[in-house]
Amino acid sequence: MTPKPSDDRDAPVDQGTAFDHVSRRPGGWTVPTLVFAWSVMVAAGLSIVWQYEHAAGPLHAAPDRWPIASQIERSPERWTLVLFAHPKCPCTRATLGELARIMTQGADRVQASALFVKPPACSLEPGWEYSELWQAAEQIPGLNVCADPGGVEANRFAAAISGLVLLYDPAGRLKFRGGITASRGHSGDNLGRSTIVQLLNQGSGDVDNTKVYGCELGTNLQETHRSCRQP
Numbered sequence: 001m002t003p004k005p006s007d008d009r010d011a012p013v014d015q016g017t018a019f020d021h022v023s024r025r026p027g028g029w030t031v032p033t034l035v036f037a038w039s040v041m042v043a044a045g046l047s048i049v050w051q052y053e054h055a056a057g058p059l060h061a062a063p064d065r066w067p068i069a070s071q072i073e074r075s076p077e078r079w080t081l082v083l084f085a086h087p088k089c090p091c092t093r094a095t096l097g098e099l100a101r102i103m104t105q106g107a108d109r110v111q112a113s114a115l116f117v118k119p120p121a122c123s124l125e126p127g128w129e130y131s132e133l134w135q136a137a138e139q140i141p142g143l144n145v146c147a148d149p150g151g152v153e154a155n156r157f158a159a160a161i162s163g164l165v166l167l168y169d170p171a172g173r174l175k176f177r178g179g180i181t182a183s184r185g186h187s188g189d190n191l192g193r194s195t196i197v198q199l200l201n202q203g204s205g206d207v208d209n210t211k212v213y214g215c216e217l218g219t220n221l222q223e224t225h226r227s228c229r230q231p
Contacts, residue, residue, distance in 0.1 A: 059178060059212055060158035066172035067156050073144070075111040077170055079200055083114040084154050086162035087131040089215035094187045095163040096133065098180040100140045102193060106200035107142040110167075114140075115148040117162075117217050123149065154217055163214030167196055175199055178210030 066074050074080045083099060085092045096114075103112060114137045118129040129147045137145045148154055157166060167176040176199060180192035192210040199205045 058160050059164075059209060060160055062158050062166050062174055062177045063156075064174050066168050066174075070153060070156055072113055072115070072153060073111065074168065074172065075170065076172075078108075079106075079110040079170060079175075080168045080172075081110050081112040081196070082157065082166045082168075083112070084148070084157070084159035084162065084164045084166075084217060085114055085116050085133060085137070086215050086217055087116045087118070087129045087133055089133070089162040091181075091214040092133055092162045093136065094181045095165075095179065095214065096136050096140065097187045098190070098193045099143070099165070102180070102196055102200075103140055103142050105197050109200045110142075111144075112142060113144040113146065115146055115153055117148045117151045117154050117159075120150050151217065159217055161212040161214045162217055164212050164217075165192065165196070167199060169199075169203075176205065176208055179212035179214070180210075181213055183213055 066080070072080075072082060081102075083095070085095070099112070099114070103110070116129045116131075116134055116137075122128045134145060137143060153159075159166075161179075163179050163181065165176070165178065165180050166174065169175050176192075176196060178192050180190060180196065182188060182190040190210075191207060195205040195207055195210065
């Protein structure tokens with residue numbers, strides 16, 4: 001008589017199937033456990049990214065009146081806008097895009113300058129500040145682009161984060177300070193840009209400051225020579 005094939009169902013109760021041995025052994029992983037662990041890791045990663053994108057930098061009190069010692073050109077007839085930027089900050093590209101939209105809507109009412117801070121540690125690096133961001137800024141019609149060697153103007157205006165925008169009225173009074181992106185490196189409608197456009201068009205805005213999302217300028221400007229050589 002042909003012997004009956006073995007079947008896991010005939011195995012002793014305490015023996016179990018091969019899969020049961022895998023799932024029951026200490027430290028064993030089942031498919032549901034792996035899926036759960038993967039989901040937790042993905043959620044944690046997304047949370048870190050979200051926190052980074054929405055981590056605003058410090059917003060210090062800028063001068064209420066235009067500093068007399070400033071070398072930045074100010075118009076007594078138009079609004080004066082100043083953007084402080086780090087030449088290597090990838091987040092600032094979105095800020096330049098928003099600034100281009102502002103200039104398109106109110107170029108005849110504002111005199112705008114973009115200052116790229118060059119730390120003392122990079123003073124011996126010729127052309128360090130002439131980055132792709134500088135080139136992008138030069139493409140914005142009506143925007144005056146210049147360097148801020150040693151961060152003199154950044155310190156004068158208490159600028160700490162790349163992407164900070166200050167807006168002064170024709171009388172030299174500060175009317176807005178903050179960022180013009182909704183989060184780090186993201187373009188699109190945001191309170192900062194809409195407020196500036198509102199000020200230029202109507203003379204008043206709903207708020208006078210917004211959060212700034214960008215890399216640290218470092219008003220103490222203690223950057224290393226290694227950072228000066230970053231591409």
